[in-house]
Amino acid sequence: MAVLPFQAVSGDVPARAGPRLAARLASEIHGMAGLALAEPPVPSPTDVKTDALAAAQAAVQEATTARAARDFTRAESALGRALDAYAANAPHLQDGAELADTYALRAAVRYAIGRDDEAASALTHALAIAPGRPLPLAATSPLFAHTVERVRAAHATQPRGVLRFESFPQGLEVTLDGSSAGTTPVRVTQVPPGAHLWRATLPSGESVGGVVEALPEREVTFTIQPTGTGATAALALALSGNRLDTSALQAASTLGREASADLVVFGTLSRSDTGLALDAFVFAPGDAAPRRLPRLAMDLELLDAGEPLRALAAQLASRGVEAGLTETLPLSPTPGASRVTRAAQSVYAVPLSNPVKPTAPTRKPVDPIRRPLVRP
Incomplete structure (x- = not known):
């Protein structure tokens, strides 16, 4: 059984909560009798x-x-x-x-x-x-x-432009030229034309950034999304947008086959009134639809996540895919979580110029030499 990193559906989920929760579930599965943990190949890190x-x-x-x-x-x-x-x-x-x-x-x-x-x-x-x-x-x-x-x-x-930042997931804090631009989705107005440096941090803890060009009297839209390529990126993009369709399930199947797993667990993580909620799914690679597992609730720091994860691992060990209820694609992994269509408004906050204050001389001026006038 393979456990794929859980994806946050909003930027207010604590940093790295999804990968940490997936790692803890994998640990429970590894120690559960009747289950064998399969781990997808991890690419070698590069600096x-x-x-x-x-x-x-x-x-x-x-x-x-x-x-x-x-x-x-x-x-x-x-x-x-x-x-x-x-x-x-x-x-x-x-x-x-x-x-x-x-x-x-x-x-x-x-x-x-x-x-x-x-x-x-x-x-x-x-x-x-x-x-x-x-x-x-x-x-x-x-x-x-x-x-x-x-x-x-x-x-x-020159006339100013507008930069609009969208993201998967929404709710990411964006900085533009070193100053806060707001939380996505956000329209930044009064942006001077030219190149600008933006940065953000994904819920996975990964820092992302790049250069975007503002155009005079134009609105330029830029979308921030999980990095990477292949099946991992495709599944992360779909889940972070609270969407699960056939292509996303095929990406999960690909990852499961690469790990030689007979079952795959994946899902989304969201904020709730009391902390965090995990909406997880299980399926066998090649299945036409996933099965929804019972929703798990836990605190923001994952301090009380051990018991519900252990109970979930026990259900998977005893029932396999039958531990979940069959769903029909496409679906929203986190019920009730919808994307915001109306963007917040902010104004470009970096000054165009910083006047240089005159500096005091480093030494006192030389006293003039005074000589009395002498008549010839």
């Missing part, structure tokens, strides 16, 4: 953060060297790779500073080869993704510094 960041920084260094050698084609190619690598590392970026410097370098390269419109667009991204931050590259050239200020002035007068 995506380190690899992506190192690749991005190496590509920027290559572009800097190529620009100095006036090999602008090579520099443009390296900067494209760098921006892709930074986007892959977006959940781990502290801010948009490195992205802004990379966009600024791309702008300088494009200005050098006469692609002024594309260069201005790249410079707009640099100013938008790190608002109020000076661009170090501007200090290397008076001409480029003048261009930066010209583009900054034009950017400040």
